[in-house]
Structures are given as C-alpha cells and as structure tokens.
Amino acid sequence: MATGYAGKFLLVNLTDGSCTDFTIADSELQKYIGGSCLAAKMYLDRYPLDTDPLSPENPLMIMTGPMVGSGFPGTSRFTICTKAPQTGIWGESACGGTFGPELKRAGYDGIVLEGQSPEPVCLAILDGQATLEDASALWGTDIYEATDLLKAEDKSRKVLAIGPAGENLSRIAAIGNDKGHFSGRTGLGAVMGAKKLKAIVVKGTLKTGKADENRYKEVLKTAIAEVKGSALAEGLHMMGSDANMDLGMVTGDVPIKNWTVGEDFDLSFNLSGPTMREKYLTKAHACANCPVACKRVVKVDDGPYRTDEGPGPEYETCGTFGTMLMNSDLAAVIKANELCNRYGLDTISCGSAIALAMELFEKGTLTTDQVDGLDLTWGNMGAVMPLIRKIAYREGFGDILADGAVHAARKIGGDAMDCVVHVKGLEAPMHDPRAFHGMGLAYMMSNRGACHLQHAVLATEQGMASWPQLFDMKDDYTGTTSVDKAALVYNSENYGILGNSLAICHYLVDILKPETILEAFNAITGFNLTSDELLEAGMRDWTLKRGFNNLLGITAKDDVLPKRLLTALKEGGGAGSVPDVALLLSEYYAIRGLDERGFPRKEKLTELGLDELKDRLYR
Amino acid sequence: MGVRALTQEWMDAYKAAIQADPEYKDIAKNWEGSVALVVLPDPAKGIPETVYLFQDYWHGDVGEFVVCDKDKAESAKFVMTGEYARWKQIARKELDATKALLQGKLKMKGDLPYVVRNIKTVNKVIDILGAFETIWPDEV
Numbered sequence: 064m065a066t067g068y069a070g071k072f073l074l075v076n077l078t079d080g081s082c083t084d085f086t087i088a089d090s091e092l093q094k095y096i097g098g099s100c101l102a103a104k105m106y107l108d109r110y111p112l113d114t115d116p117l118s119p120e121n122p123l124m125i126m127t128g129p130m131v132g133s134g135f136p137g138t139s140r141f142t143i144c145t146k147a148p149q150t151g152i153w154g155e156s157a158c159g160g161t162f163g164p165e166l167k168r169a170g171y172d173g174i175v176l177e178g179q180s181p182e183p184v185c186l187a188i189l190d191g192q193a194t195l196e197d198a199s200a201l202w203g204t205d206i207y208e209a210t211d212l213l214k215a216e217d218k219s220r221k222v223l224a225i226g227p228a229g230e231n232l233s234r235i236a237a238i239g240n241d242k243g244h245f246s247g248r249t250g251l252g253a254v255m256g257a258k259k260l261k262a263i264v265v266k267g268t269l270k271t272g273k274a275d276e277n278r279y280k281e282v283l284k285t286a287i288a289e290v291k292g293s294a295l296a297e298g299l300h301m302m303g304s305d306a307n308m309d310l311g312m313v314t315g316d317v318p319i320k321n322w323t324v325g326e327d328f329d330l331s332f333n334l335s336g337p338t339m340r341e342k343y344l345t346k347a348h349a350c351a352n353c354p355v356a357c358k359r360v361v362k363v364d365d366g367p368y369r370t371d372e373g374p375g376p377e378y379e380t381c382g383t384f385g386t387m388l389m390n391s392d393l394a395a396v397i398k399a400n401e402l403c404n405r406y407g408l409d410t411i412s413c414g415s416a417i418a419l420a421m422e423l424f425e426k427g428t429l430t431t432d433q434v435d436g437l438d439l440t441w442g443n444m445g446a447v448m449p450l451i452r453k454i455a456y457r458e459g460f461g462d463i464l465a466d467g468a469v470h471a472a473r474k475i476g477g478d479a480m481d482c483v484v485h486v487k488g489l490e491a492p493m494h495d496p497r498a499f500h501g502m503g504l505a506y507m508m509s510n511r512g513a514c515h516l517q518h519a520v521l522a523t524e525q526g527m528a529s530w531p532q533l534f535d536m537k538d539d540y541t542g543t544t545s546v547d548k549a550a551l552v553y554n555s556e557n558y559g560i561l562g563n564s565l566a567i568c569h570y571l572v573d574i575l576k577p578e579t580i581l582e583a584f585n586a587i588t589g590f591n592l593t594s595d596e597l598l599e600a601g602m603r604d605w606t607l608k609r610g611f612n613n614l615l616g617i618t619a620k621d622d623v624l625p626k627r628l629l630t631a632l633k634e635g636g637g638a639g640s641v642p643d644v645a646l647l648l649s650e651y652y653a654i655r656g657l658d659e660r661g662f663p664r665k666e667k668l669t670e671l672g673l674d675e676l677k678d679r680l681y682r
Numbered sequence: 683m684g685v686r687a688l689t690q691e692w693m694d695a696y697k698a699a700i701q702a703d704p705e706y707k708d709i710a711k712n713w714e715g716s717v718a719l720v721v722l723p724d725p726a727k728g729i730p731e732t733v734y735l736f737q738d739y740w741h742g743d744v745g746e747f748v749v750c751d752k753d754k755a756e757s758a759k760f761v762m763t764g765e766y767a768r769w770k771q772i773a774r775k776e777l778d779a780t781k782a783l784l785q786g787k788l789k790m791k792g793d794l795p796y797v798v799r800n801i802k803t804v805n806k807v808i809d810i811l812g813a814f815e816t817i818w819p820d821e822v
C-alpha cells in the first residue's frame with residue numbers, strides 16, 4: 064500500500080443504509096494522487112453524468128489527500144466534490160479546519176455518499192466503524208447548534224454539517240466544519256440536504272505512515288523555517304486574508320458596488336484586516352497543523368450587530384458583504400458572516416446575489432413590494448440581515464435569491480443577467496480581472512466556474528509568489544495587460560490545482576517553495592515524483608475535469624467573461640482596462656492543447672494517460 | 683547629469699523630490715515614523731560593504747535623510763533589507779516593492795499592518811525614486 068494514505072475509502076449508500084469499504088490501486092493513487100483529482104476520476108469511472116445534481120444518483124465525495132494528517136504545514140484540507148447544484152458542471156470546494164486529518168485518523172482517505180436517505184441521518188465514523196444514526200432531532204438546527212449538539216458527548220469529535228440552507232436545497236448552500244471552516248462554493252450543501260444527511264462526525268486514532276521518516280523530518284524543518292521567514296505568512300497571521308483589502312484597493316483588485324466602481328479608500332479603510340485587528344479580533348486561529356494561523360476569531364461587543372466570540376470573515380466576505388454592497392460597517396460584515404455560517408450559506412454567492420438585488424432595486428427593476436417591503440438601498444445592512452435568513456429558508460423574496468445570482472437573474476428577467484458577474488454559472492470571487500487580466504483568463508478556464516482557488520494565478524500575477532525554478536516566470540507582471548499571461552495562467556493552473564489533490568492549503572502553496580512541498584510529498588508517499596511529473600499531474604487533473612465538463616456540454620462558447628468585466632472602470636488600479644479575451648484564449652488554447660471546440664486534443668489526452676476519457680470524448 | 687545612488691547627495695536629491703511632489707503631502711498625511719533602507723554588499727557591483735540609509739517621515743513632512751551607520755538604521759521604526767540588485771530593480775520600477783517583500787526578496791522589520799494600511803504612502807515614496815536621474819554604481 065502507498066504510504067501516507069489510510070488505505071481505504073468508505074462507500075455509504077444512504078438509500079439502503081449500507082456502509083462498505085473499498086480500496087484503490089496504488090498505480091491509480093500515484094497517477095491521480097487524491098483529493099478532487101481522484102474524485103473526478105472516480106466519478107467518471109463509476110457514475111452517469113446526465114443526472115440531476117440533487118437526485119440520489121449524484122454522488123457526493125469527501126476526499127483527503129496523501130499529505131493530510133502528516134502534520135506538514137497546511138495539510139489539514141479536504142475537498143468535497145460532485146456535480147454541482149449551482150452550475151450543473153464539475154463542482155468542488157476545498158476546506159481547511161480539522162475534519163480532513165480526523166477522517167484519516169478514523170481510517171479513511173475519503174467518503175463516497177450515494178443514494179438518498181428516507182429520513183434525516185448523521186454518519187458517524189469512529190475508529191474505522193461507520194454507522195448511520197437518526198438525525199431527526201438535528202434537522203432544522205443551524206450549523207453552530209448542530210455542531211455543539213454533536214460534540215456534547217465528546218468535544219474531540221470533528222463535525223461536518225449543513226444548516227437550514229442545505230436542508231432547503233439552496234444551490235448556494237455550504238457545508239461547515241466545526242463552525243469555522245466551510246466548503247462554500249457551488250452549492251454542495253444542497254447535495255447533502257437532498258440526501259437527508261445532516262452531518263458527519265469523525266474521530267480516530269490511526270496514524271498514517273511516511274515512506275521516509277528522516278527525510279520527512281528534515282523537510283519539515285525547512286518548511287517551518289520558510290513559514291517563519293515569509294512576509295506573506297506574517298501578514299496572514301496578523302491581518303488574516305483581509306490583508307488584501309488595503310492592498311487590493313490600491314491595485315484595483317477589490318470589486319465595489321457590484322463591480323461598477325473602481326476605488327473607494329474609505330470603504331477599504333473601514334473593512335480592512337488592520338481595522339478588524341484593531342476593533343474586533345480576539346485571537347488568531349489555525350487549521351490543524353498550521354503555523355500560519357490566518358483565521359480570525361472576532362467579537363462585536365455592542366450595537367445592532369453584536370455577536371458572541373466566533374469565526375470572523377475572510378477577505379472574500381468583507382468584499383461581498385462590504386464593498387460590493389457599499390457597506391463600510393465591518394461589524395455588519397461580521398454579523399452577516401455569522402448568519403451565513405449558521406444557516407450554511409456561501410458568503411460569496413449570498414453577498415453577490417444581494418448585491419444584484421440592491422442594484423436592481425436602485426434601478427427600479429425590483430420594487431419594495433417585490434422584495435417583501437425591505438429597503439434594499441445600497442449599504443442598508445439593516446435589510447441585509449433579514450434577507451440572509453429569507454434566503455436560507457427560501458421565504459418570500461429570499462426564494463428568488465436562494466440559488467445564487469445567476470438563477471435569480473434568470474427568474475427576474477429583463478437585463479438582470481447583465482448585472483451578474485459569473486462564469487459558467489458561478490459568481491466571481493472578489494478579484495477584478497480588469498486590474499489583473501490573467502485572473503480573467505483563469506476565471507474563464509477554471510473548471511468549477513469563476514474561481515480563484517483552482518490555480519495559483521492570484522499569487523503569481525499579483526506577485527505574492529514567484530517560482531522561476533518551476534516554470535518560466537518574470538520577476539514582476541503588470542496586471543493590466545493580457546500580453547504574456549496565457550503561459551503564466553497555464554503554468555499557475557498546473558501547479559496550483561494540485562492544492563486540492565495533495566490537499567494542502569493554497570496559502571501554503573504560495574508561502575512554501577515548490578521544491579519543499581515536492582520533497583515532503585515524496586518523503587510521505589515514496590512516489591519520488593520529479594517537478595516535471597508533478598506539473599504533469601496538475602495538467603492531468605485540469606484536463607480530466609475539463610473532459611468531465613465537455614461531456615456535460617461545456618465547449619469554447621462557455622469560456623467567456625461577462626459583459627460587466629468587459630466594461631472598463633473609470634477609476635482605480637484597473638481604470639480604462641479590460642482583458643483582451645481573444646488574445647488570452649487563442650494563446651491559452653494552443654498551450655493547453657484544446658481544439659476549436661474547447662475539447663482537449665486526442666494527442667494531449669494520450670500524453671496524459673487519459674485514453675478512456677479520449678474514447679468518451681471522441682466516440 | 684544624475685547623482686550616484688546610495689550617497690548623501692542621492693539622499694538629498696530624493697528628499698527634495700519628495701518635498702517637490704504635489705501629491706505626497708496629502709497621501710502621506712497619516713504616516714508617522716522613520717524608515718531605514720539596508721543595501722547588502724555586492725562588491726562585484728560596486729557595493730563593497732553594507733549601505734545604511736535613514737529617512738524620517740512625519741505626517742506628510744520629511745525630516746532627516748542621511749547615509750548612516752548600522753545602529754542608527756536599526757533604530758528606525760521600519761527597517762527594509764535587500765540585495766543591491768533588488769533595490770535597483772525597485773527604483774527602476776522593474777519590481778514592485780510590495781511584491782518583493784511578499785516574495786522574500788526584501789525583508790522588513792516593523793509593524794506590517796501599519797505598512798499595509800499605509801500602502802499608498804509606501805508606493806508614492808517609491809514612485810518618486812524614479813523622478814530624478816540616478817547613476818548606479820555598477821553602471822559607472
């Protein structure tokens with residue numbers, strides 16, 4: 064058995080209640096590694112693609128990777144994969160926290176959930192023993208309540224749970240781990256809800272081995288030293304991911320007023336990482352085995368948005384519930400974050416849907432009557448709080464927004480879709496491609512829709528990381544040009560996508576040298592890959608998921624940026640600039656080996672050892 | 683005719699350029715505190731030993747701008763250290779200073795959140811470095 068792995072996967076059939084173990088050959092593990100890449104391979108091999116994402120036929124896969132549980136920095140991750148309810152294409156969402164390493168300790172590399180339970184259930188995996196338990200009493204609780212109840216007996220158990228949004232099949236529903244860590248994107252919580260699976264509880268004592276303990280100990284020392292010497296790690300520890308708010312406002316990265324305004328320094332000052340640190344931070348918090356500790360624990364002591372001490376918002380949430388809504392009150396962002404966490408809503412999709420509603424309210428497309436009497440004037444957070452609840456429970460106007468901005472715009476009609484910034488149905492995260500053209504290409508080509516976490520383009524194009532030892536890179540890239548970006552995006556995808564297969568945090572991918580991560584991977588698994596082979600694994604990962612999407616009808620016509628991102632802003636770091644989509648795509652298609660339909664070419668598929676996919680695509 | 687980089691004459695020219703900049707005073711109105719730039723030796727490029735530069739900034743005004751010794755440099759509120767080649771790249775706008783910091787090409791001692799909060803001031807001061815002609819030691 065390959066080292067680093069627990070050595071078995073759990074298959075749970077929620078329809079008949081059976082739990083069985085299965086294994087995957089070492090040769091397959093070496094080729095597809097783990098996490099979302101292995102999940103895509105398993106999905107393609109075992110399940111039909113033409114299913115409704117909320118039907119019993121759509122499996123939900125919860126995957127770790129070989130480094131998870133090793134103790135190496137950033138390897139706390141797990142990735143949840145399926146055909147996504149929000150987009151109807153490949154869906155995955157990675158998460159840090161505690162669940163991944165504990166699942167390994169409980170004896171499993173991953174869980175595949177099939178079917179649909181007739182009644183609400185909770186899956187308990189305790190030291191290799193999996194059982195389904197009645198969860199009727201938990202159904203209806205929010206994620207914080209469910210987590211507390213499931214830990215009441217034993218606080219050391221790790222919990223994965225959905226809230227009311229998942230139960231109500233919101234296509235922007237998230238899945239929460241121990242209250243502070245979320246698989247947010249693409250609506251995976253709705254798949255759990257459709258399966259009537261309220262939660263998963265894990266605990267175990269298994270220790271996975273390492274191929275070479277001494278080699279591992281050496282590289283661990285190197286990694287810790289690299290974290291200690293990193294300004295990025297220091298910044299993340301001190302300010303959280305929201306350090307980007309001040310920096311991004313200068314460069315033009317931060318979307319404002321539903322992507323229509325280019326800069327607003329009052330907003331960024333009030334919503335920034337330093338402000339959170341000064342006013343609301345009680346402590347920094349870390350995922351398992353992470354020396355960076357970028358997570359925020361915050362408390363709002365008084366005022367209308369008072370909260371107990373709890374998980375604080377990330378930069379993305381400060382964007383969607385701050386700048387996007389023209390809200391400069393960080394306490395309101397913290398409250399909105401808490402509500403989304405409790406109800407189990409993705410903060411990017413939820414905030415983006417509300418931004419759309421505010422814009423349409425201002426334009427008169429939506430009237431006060433249509434929005435249940437709420438005053439959706441920009442920045443009115445007093446109306447946002449009840450609206451979040453309505454979304455989670457699909458009440459009134461909340462039902463219109465409950466599946467995200469794209470579905471909402473379709474229901475509202477008119478020119479509403481022109482106000483939505485999305486690719487392939489997924490609202491873009493808080494990074495503006497008008498200031499960073501490479502990110503525009505990355506949004507177009509990301510396999511789950513507009514995304515900043517399926518690649519490392521954010522780090523390389525914005526200069527947080529530089530890896531000339533891995534691929535040809537300049538010292539500094541100008542954001543507002545499309546020249547020389549296709550190769551940068553291609554290479555940053557091939558490396559960055561591995562974060563979700565190795566199951567290592569993207570911040571650590573940026574902070575640690577690639578050779579350090581590779582050395583740790585090899586010391587743990589014994590696979591002894593070269594850096595070229597590692598990048599090839601990344602190419603295979605990307606191509607496999609692209610093929611999955613091609614089989615679902617995704618073609619070149621879907622590789623587009625929305626109208627709004629092709630409309631230049633008047634002010635800010637990206638003023639007057641829009642990505643040159645034709646240049647970016649033509650260069651990228653050539654490097655990536657895509658034909659004019661947007662399908663991977665036959666020879667590329669053969670080169671990557673994906674002949675079965677080739678046969679399906681070229682039937 | 684330019685001034686030779688990393689000399690007192692260069693520091694005087696830099697200070698004058700900052701004072702002459704029409705936007706600087708307003709952008710830097712919140713900045714408090716001194717900055718030291720430490721240029722690591724590179725004999726092959728005409729930098730036989732470490733160069734220490736001390737710059738005092740206070741709410742849009744500039745004070746002492748001197749070539750100094752190690753002790754004075756280390757007394758600054760912020761100490762930025764890097765190789766000669768990196769500083770030259772930054773001055774020539776071939777490498778953004780924030781990116782250099784994040785990539786480990788520059789090291790900083792000091793309050794990082796303060797710098798992040800005042801990133802516009804930092805960018806402005808570096809931008810002004812390109813406002814006057816500089817003769818680099820390795821190009822003499």
Ligand code: SF4
Nearest residue numbers: 159350353355357568
């Ligand atoms: S850097 Fe932050 S998100 Fe990543 S593993 Fe560490 S604490 Fe978790």
